[in-house]
Amino acid sequence: MSIRFFNTMTRSLQEFRPLEPGRVGLYTCGPTVYDYAHIGNFRTYVFEDLLRRHLRFRGYEVLQVMNITDVEDKIIRKTRMEGRPMSEVTAPYIEAFFQDLDCLNIQRAEHYPRATEHVDGMVELIRSLLAQGLAYRSEDGSIYFDISKFPEYGRLAHIQVEDLRSGARVAQDEYDKERAADFALWKAWDEGDGEVFWDRYPDLGKGRPGWHIECSAMSIRYLGNHFDIHTGGVDNIFPHHQNEIAQTEPCTGETFVNYWLHSEHLQVESQKMSKKLGNFFTLRDLLDPQANPSGRAWDPMAVRYLLLGTHYRSRLDFTFKGLQAAMETRQGLLDFLRRCRMQQGTESLDSEVAEEIEATRAAFVAAMDEDLNTPEALAALHALRREIHRRIDERTDLGRASGQAVVDLVLDLDRVLGLRLEEALEEPELLPEETAMIDERQAARKARDFARADRLRDELEARGIRLEDTPQGVTWKIDPSRR
RNA sequence: GGCGAUGUGGCCGAGUGGUCAGGCAAGGGUCUGCAAAACCCUCUACAGCGGUUCGAUUCCGCUCGUCGCCUCCA
Structure with a gap:
């Protein structure tokens, strides 16, 4: 009679036992708002909604947090191209995101914190990591997490650090890191960032937070140091969630998350969705x-x-x-x-x-x-x-x-x-004339004037109303797309 | 190269060491004034080759195919 979840951390089904009886803390990785979310993104959000709904159905009180990433490389690029403030660039996509959630009947989380509003929390973590010697500053002023200082690194993703193939996707010389797998906590400002920077933290320097740190800061803020469930798409397992663990646990001294749940990807016609292949769909496209x-x-x-x-x-x-x-x-x-x-x-x-x-x-x-x-x-x-x-x-x-x-x-x-x-x-109402047509058809049938009855039925069919004669009387189905 | 998934009937898609998934589509039938709907029946699936077993789609091995991750993509 218990709930079991497949925990990515242990790669096995485990009985779900919340930290606090009857309550669940749930962190769900949310959208980066530089464009409309696509149906693959929504697969993950529907999965998270389902998780939330089932937990509630089973009597748990759910406290769900979903971050909105509103500062990030692609957003900054767009901001520069459009020459507008970043918040103006992201606002319409945030609005669209919530519309799409409603459209898919995805329940609202309790909190939708935005990265740009939680930089203080991130800075606090970065300072702690620096103080502990787990992070270092590179020549350009960026601050990186030193994964060699975190022995557990790779545990979630089941990856051996030595096996990481450096430079697989990013030319290593672009970065000023000590090792390729180290990840940015704070990115020093450069010209490409334009107006996007924070300069109120003198010890960090003018710059902006790295991507991973936001989820650590915001989950701590709303769910505490140690919470029940963290979810996302499988692509988040590495490096994102692995990095979250690495940067959070040394700061809190506690286990970060008990259950890691990840949803698989959606493919389109057996291929990865891509704009190039023309198989890239947003929810809006389908409607x-x-x-x-x-x-x-x-x-x-x-x-x-x-x-x-x-x-x-x-x-x-x-x-x-x-x-x-x-x-x-x-x-x-x-x-x-x-x-x-x-x-x-x-x-x-x-x-x-x-x-x-x-x-x-x-x-x-x-x-x-x-x-x-x-x-x-x-x-x-x-x-x-x-x-x-x-x-x-x-x-x-x-x-x-x-x-x-x-x-x-x-x-x-x-x-x-x-x-x-x-x-x-809640069936859509029929127009009075349509009700009259149905009555007329019934009368025609009674009089065995089937030609007339069938004609009326065809007319109604053309209006998107399909009649069905049953022992309990005539019923109809309405096809909304034809009305 | 490293790590890891996966291959089920026309299509989609669960699951299990030994009767049945389920959906959609198709064909036949029942019912009906005719339809529609519904019901019944059929299409008797588990990539290939070995192995373990009384028995494997389910466990093990190999082969083939597909796919994911390996630095900011849900």
Whole structure:
């Protein structure tokens, strides 16, 4: 009955035990706001949202922090190119980021600290590292962490320091470091930085913080020296998270984080997303028929379903075919709920249905408890769907109470999945003329004037309203994209 | 070069040492005025080659394929 997570630190599934009973401190690496986030980024944010939702579903109080990196090389480059203050460059992307979170039904974290507002905290850490002799100043005035002073370096990433291939991606002579794997804590100002610098720390000199240090400073500030869970994409394991550990633990004298969770990357058509290949999609691209090759406006909840359809530690190959399937599957779930809601018969809850419901809940929770196994959790939901459909077909009616109980369960589980099922169930209203057309068709059918009835049905179909004749009467489904 | 993943039926995608994942698509059927929806059936999968085992898709080895990280990319 316990929750287990795959901890990158130990490379194994471990029972989750929070530092404080009933409470979870969660740090989730957030966006660098120099551009719109792409769907690969959102895979990670949806994973983190799912983690948060499941923990809350299981009764934990979650304190989540997500940083906003608003000072960084690419941002500075953009700032120089556009000749505007850095905050003006980042503001629209920060706003867009929150819009996209809402769009995907990602719950808000408790805090979204910005790097530029926590430089004091970072400086404090850097001073401590300097004082301990763990950091050094290079000739140009930049300050680097000396990884040779941290014996544990490489433990998270399972990397031997000697194996690091120096200069693999950056010409070593660009840096003034003692060894290639040392990382910047403070970058001395140079002309390329333009107006971006901090000069109120005389002991550090005019410059700006390195990237890794922000997460250490902000997590300490909001979550304390030692907290439960830290997450990010797999690419953050090394060097980012490894560096966070190295620079934080000597300052606090405590273990930094108990559980490291990392989500795998999303690929597009079996390849890494890149602007060059033209397979680079932002969420906005998927919602805009002009901006993606499918030429369709996709429902963000179809995107979310697609992301949930693959376990977070497996690579996910994004395809429009897959997105289509995800959309249809979620639609099938909604159709199922609508049908359940139409059940009218006896008031009492069928005991077998009650059993099915409990079994489904148990299977769903067990799957989620086991390292957030969403595919298996969804399978439990589909098993219920099939079973209940079958029962309704057999008896033509399940009973109002039983139907409602099924709906209640699924909506309850959607607190974890976040597929906006309840909202989607609030059917858009039909126009009075459309209601009249439906009534007219019913009259025509009664009079056995099927030609007329079918004509009316076609007209409604063209308006995005699909009619279905059932024993309980006529129902309809609305395709919002055709209205 | 170092470290590490992974290869499941038309597509996507869980999982397990010995009945079943699940979704989407396809074909057939039931139901229906016709549709739609739903249900039933079918498509009998686990890269290849060895090994361990009474038995392997599941464990081990090798081969092949794909992919990730190795300094600021979720």
